[in-house]
Amino acid sequence: MSSSQKESVGITVKKADDFSEWYTQVVIKAGLADYAPVKGFIVLRPYGYAIWESIRDLLDKRFKETGHQNGFLPVLIPESLLAKEADHFAGFTPEVFWVTKTGNNEIGEKLALRPTSETLAYSIFAKWITSYRDLPLKINFWNTALRAEIKATKPFVRTSEFLWQEGHTVHATEEEAEKEVMAILDIYREVIEDFIAVPAIRGFKSDKEKFVGAKYTTTLEGMMADGKALQMGTSHHLAQNFSRPFEIKFLGKDTKEHFAWQTSWGVSWRLIGALIMVHGDDKGLILPPRIAPVQVVIVPIHKDKDAEAVKAHAHELASELRRAGVRVHVDDRDEYTSGWKFNEWELKGVPLRVNIGARDIEKGQVEFVRRDSREKKQAPRAALVQEANSLLESIQYDLYSRAKQMLDSFISRPATYGEFKGVIEGRGGFASAGWCGSPECETRIKEETGADIRVIPFDHQQGGQDRNNNGNDSDSSNKCIYCGQPAKKVAMFGRAY
Structure with missing residues (x-):
């Protein structure tokens, strides 16, 4: 084979010179996936699927060890069912694929190809749960979701159909639900950090960025090698925001009727995108040994x-x-x-x-x-x-260590809004800054810089914490980076995929 032919087979751009093209070449030339005939969709090749199987098996084992069972849900959801939780569904409306015909015949009611399964699952849960004896209900679904991608597509990171797992649980008390939220987030952290070797910052989403319909959303946020953030996994406390409209209620030990407390949570094949972007080099992919199909x-x-x-x-x-x-x-x-x-x-x-x-x-x-x-x-x-x-083991450890050094190098603590904009518009990464809690400041920052609040960390060592929880020693974190009013939280801002 000639040298020119060999060159065309390998990666032809450097990661530091053209990150987007480099990423695409790794996906295609390493045999992970290929483009499908429909824009926004990809075909997962056996090698890519083998990596997904490694991740899936790790998660599946941990879900089962903690009392979760797998189930199956159909892909079609009636429009009338979606209307039961209108605020939640409104967040997905621009992305929904609709089925309106069977053959040449119009159907009576539009059917949505599921963007997520809350409405469908919870209409069923309401039939299954009548007593406290039926709780907790802890089900996980390995399936696909379909969302018409309106932004630039990127294999594994932004596609119109993606492989994922979505867990849905129902509990008798809010305390149980909150424990579930954190237990799942910890499972995600273990798999993402200890196996995929990508460090992630744990914390809350802001109300503006949380899952629509949730009381709050917890997240694991990673940093890619080009200075953009990637949401790696989320775990939501739904409180009773779905159990009430879907009438998921039970007869308690006190012989009174109660609405249940719920959670939902998920990760997708974007974890494969993360490991490519974080670990790969100019020669191509580098797989952490613990999830590599071939070690x-x-x-x-x-x-x-x-x-x-x-x-x-x-x-x-x-x-x-x-x-x-x-x-x-x-x-x-x-x-x-x-x-x-x-x-x-x-x-x-x-x-x-x-x-x-x-x-x-x-x-x-x-x-x-x-x-x-x-x-x-x-x-x-x-x-x-x-x-x-x-x-x-040495390779696994070194990959994580290098990724952690990269993450740390991408965390800045700007003292002024001018410095903040310089960080976001320059090298990128996370800008850790005080925030007054106002959605208006959050929106203005997004409009002016393209950065939003990626995570409000649990651990102030990672860049921020709730101002009501012992504060923060940095003077710049005492005031909102945008309006200068007293800060209620320290948040990590950044541009993201």
């Missing part, structure tokens, strides 16, 4: 006379690694050179590569190559499993 790829390097022996040895190594629980693949294709294979697996982001040739076999050694740092290391054949596991 180790073994490439036999041989001349014709050694081919069978080297391949056989490579498969022996793979069998040993598999027995130790390592996800491994042997690339023994003859139609590609070793160099071609190296480039392909680097593009696909496999965390660790093992090179094995006749000379390595003679010396009783294997050669490891890290995807993140591209460092090479020789190790005794007998130490194969131990060394592989050690390197995989």
Whole structure:
């Protein structure tokens, strides 16, 4: 293959020079997804789906361990049902796909392709719940949602149909519901930070940015390498705002009738978009080992006379690694050179590569190559499993550490509104600043800078906290960054996907 052909197969732009084009090339050329015939939709290829399965399985295990069960909901929702919670649905109206015909026949009532399932699920929950004995009800749905994307589309981040999970729970008391909100947020944090290796700031959404119909929304907000924020997952306390219109009520132990308390929560395949944007480099994807479908790829390097022996040895190594629980693949294709294979697996982001040739076999050694740092290391054949596991853990740790350093570098604490605008319009990132709590100031900032409140952190060490909860030591956080009035909260502002 010529050098020009090889160049066209690999990533042809640098991440720092054209982030958007770089991202698109990684998605397409690493074999994660492709564009569908309808604008705004993508086709998830097997490698991309395998990454989603890794994330899904981690979450599914934790949901089941905490008493949640999986269910299934249909995709069509009658318009009359949506009208029961008009304020909630109004937030989705511009994005809704409508079904108005079956074949050539007009249908009597328009049907929405679900943008989210609250109205549909809760009309059913009202039939299932009659007594305190029916509670708590904790159901999760692995499905898709459809929202006509009106902004610029981006695979995994903004598409008109996306894979996600949406959980819906019903409780007898508000205290139980609030505990559920935080328990789910903690599950999300564990998977996002400990497995996907992307640090996230936990906190509340402002009333303007919260889920429509919720009493409050908690969120995990990440920072991408181009200085834009990405909402990674949300968990909502719905209070009784849906149980009342949908009449989800139960007979309590006190023999009185009560309206239930509810939560909903979800993450989507945008987590794949996050790991691409945070970890990827000019060579392509870099996958954290704990969620990589293939953790180790073994490439036999041989001349014709050694081919069978080297391949056989490579498969022996793979069998040993598999027995130790390592996800491994042997690339023994003859139609590609070793160099071609190296480039392909680097593009696909496999965390660790093992090179094995006749000379390595003679010396009783294997050669490891890290995807993140591209460092090479020789190790005794007998130490194969131990060394592989050690390197995989090191890669996982280092990816998170680098991502955390990047996040920290993107947090600024401007003292004036002029500095605030300089941050947002310059390198970007999070601007941590005092906020008076006024929606008017929040709206004006958005109109003037394109930045909104991404998160009001639980932890002031991450950039802010409720002013009623021990305050903040920074003088600039004592006043609203926009109007100068006393600040009630310290919020993280930023532009976002």
